[in-house]
Amino acid sequence: MNSYRAAVLVVASALLALSASEASACSCKEVSTKESFASSDLVVRGRMKLVTYGVEMPGGGSDGETIRMTRGEFEIQKVLKGTFKGKNLSMYTGSGMGDCGRLGEFIASAYNYSDKKFVVEFGLSKAEHAGETLYFTSICDYIKGPKDGQQ
Incomplete structure (x- = not known):
């Protein structure tokens, strides 16, 4: 099991x-x-x-091209700004290739999910598509990592 964790850590570091x-x-x-x-x-x-990496976005691009992003399933402890009903939120970010995505932060956060003290704050933009509200974040948006001393 330790070799599995080490491999995951190496892969996550490489992706970061x-x-x-x-x-x-x-x-x-x-x-x-x-x-x-x-x-x-x-x-x-x-x-x-x-x-989840490589998720096809609803509606695709304006030219009909398939847009793939990274989706994070986020467990909300507190809403700091805005309103959201529910405890779980799907948020999207870029998948790499210079698209301003937060892939590294998503992976690091998920890797540390079992540590209940590893809490992250994400600032999100919302967009409406086909009657559904979608939430996005990028490296240009607000983020606050875990408290000092956590890794």
Whole structure:
């Protein structure tokens, strides 16, 4: 079991490194943490339960091309801004290739799900599509990691 955890950690670290280098093609306006929090439609605190890579987005692209993203199933402990009914939320982010996604943060959060103290805050933008509200986050949006001293 320890070798499995080590392998997962190595893969997650590699994905973090890759997503960081790919994200260099993406740029965000420099804003303070307070400003990024304020610009979010919804801010939630909790833990990532599951990450699914390569999820086909409803509706696809404007040219009919299939858009694939990463979906995180997030267990909400508290809504810090906005309103959301329920304790579980599907949130989407990019899958890499310089699309500003938070793939690394999603994977690290899910990997540490069993640690009840490993809590993350995500700022989300919402979009309506076919009568459904979808929530998205990127490296340009608000995020607050676990408390100091946690890894």
